[in-house]
Amino acid sequence: MDIKQTMENVGQAARAASRETARASTAAKNAALLAMARAIRDGRGALLAANAEDVAEAKANGLDAAMIDRLMLTAQGVESMAQGLEQVAALPDPVGEISDMKRRPSGIQVGKMRVPLGVVGIIYEARPNVTADAAALCLKSGNAAILRGGKEAIRSNQAIAACVRSGLKAAGLPEAAVQVIATTDRAAVGELVAMPQYVDVIVPRGGKGLIERISKEARVPVIKHLDGNCHVYVDAAADADKAMRIVENAKTQRLGTCNTAESLLIARPVAAALLPKLAAMLAGKGIEIRGCAETQQLVPGAKPASEEDYYTEYLAAIISVKVVADVGEAIEHINRYSSAHTEAIVTEDYTNAIRFLREVDSSSVMVNASTRFADGFEYGLGAEIGISTDKFHARGPVGLEGLTSQKWIVLGNGEVRS
């Protein structure tokens, strides 16, 4: 059977299953999630064996250490996967929630009901735990899922898929509610993103290359997670201690995450007093500083920052620095160079704080807090399927609610329109 027909069959089965997941009771969905967790714990031996084969092949193919690290499952990793499923079971069910009911002059009551999107396609890379996480979030939000992991993890993913299917079956839900693509043919991705009749949204999780390719090819909406070129702006009215603490945490707690700060802006009136201290703290943590002319004057040893630097998500021990006149210039700079992920202002000035919150056009905007908080768990979503840098539909960390939509409902008593 050719790949087009295979994906057509997968799509059709997902669409049919999505009708059942949409109306499934909270109890049935939770029972399935808990049964999946049990199947994963019980199947630990088989999971680890399948994963060991994937890892051996990856090593034989010369994949780099970071990739193998993401691919490898441990007994602890299997337990985390099972716990993740249980955590999603414990989250409130968003489906069917009614809100904003209002009585209209005609007599009808109008409001909204939260409903699943339908079929969610998720495309990811080497990490096998995404298979369990994504299955859980899609099912709990009433959607059917089509999962396509990296070819390196094919055996691990199929082993996890078997546990997922057994959980669905145990709860009386259709096994096609979560399908994990069994072929490693790259053409399957091209088909998956171009079936608007079967797939309602695509969530790509992975590197920039993957996300750009999918955005270009997609014929359905995409929840994109692109770069995190995050900024911390230290305002003239900043509390110096908070500034030190937040810059340190935002830049140095972890270098490789999307919510790590990559650029520091500081207001001119406090630059001479604060920037040398901030720079010394950063240098002490091994961070290279690339700054504007004023930064270079205030920070001996700072390298010059190019235009390109201000656009860059380093994911490395480098930070770009710029001295700006005030909050207005900071906002302008951010709205120009940022990737619209997460930005923070450090200030004790009410008006500057509110203006920054209002005018910075990013998915998360913070006052006196570290950019590292931009995360589904920290925000209380329970879990996240990704962090959207788009504006349409969902922005920032996307949890269960981001996988749903709202329809209008009308409760009447025989009213007609006049």
Add this chain to the structure above:
Amino acid sequence: MDIKQTMENVGQAARAASRETARASTAAKNAALLAMARAIRDGRGALLAANAEDVAEAKANGLDAAMIDRLMLTAQGVESMAQGLEQVAALPDPVGEISDMKRRPSGIQVGKMRVPLGVVGIIYEARPNVTADAAALCLKSGNAAILRGGKEAIRSNQAIAACVRSGLKAAGLPEAAVQVIATTDRAAVGELVAMPQYVDVIVPRGGKGLIERISKEARVPVIKHLDGNCHVYVDAAADADKAMRIVENAKTQRLGTCNTAESLLIARPVAAALLPKLAAMLAGKGIEIRGCAETQQLVPGAKPASEEDYYTEYLAAIISVKVVADVGEAIEHINRYSSAHTEAIVTEDYTNAIRFLREVDSSSVMVNASTRFADGFEYGLGAEIGISTDKFHARGPVGLEGLTSQKWIVLGNGEVRS
């Protein structure tokens, strides 16, 4: 200058203006809307003259009467346009609204702030009043707008655009906040829908051909309004009077609107008692009945309905009818044949009502009310830019809120992540 460069310039100007409209005060936006209304009233003579030229050319080109009717402005039409602008000025400003603030264990407070989408592109056909309506909704929701009306209305639209610009200027807002494309070159549409760097969403308003073409070519999200193949299902537990009233209103109040019922489903246990009465009422209003075999037995003179009939949005004095076993079969039929616009159940049974609300996958689902209520004004949105039959982002009538998104905001006091 070629069309690509022209549209590039329009896009750039819109993006720049959108930064200003996003932070504009409610007072400035309302002042602009009221000044536009004044300019339209004061410019009535010029508007009517420009429109008369458009109408004369349309007649010379042999356009049909319905098209000319949509194109033609009267003194009353000009006054309605001005009042429409004043009504949007009176609506609450959605921009900057903060909601769902919650304190997290880390100490931060997390919530959402409503923000404009950015730049909205609207593509429409002959009706010149859409120019003023769309300008008002986009501006009030903090967006910049690029409007592209039908070539038949080019003089009318440019005359309205002059009033819009003078209103923006009077309120100190950038004139590029609302740009009405001056060229009638069709290539401009192709460019407009393929500039993701400048345009955040496209709203096509018009016939199916226009919307399908735009969906196919778009490189940015589209808020689509496709067919309205709406259903009324008369349940076994229906109140007979409500059923008569609702079917009459839903089908016959206006034949050509998207929220008009095109299909009637009736539960078998009440079909023999109710369907002949419903059919007689419809026949008395000149409606042709096309039904299943059981319908034909119960309604002398009913024509047979083909599979195609059940998919059809007639926009005419025809209704398709089917006798179904129960609410389950009704839901299944609707989810298969409907265009996912609006469906209503007539019932006094609580469980059937709730099940219909939950399981019917359409943008508006109603109990004991006419499908004709699916409308931004009837729902209390104040105005609507369209009715979305999509699931992603906005479903059903789209008002000011549908032209906005929510970003996350975090209020801290120096918290860092541990």
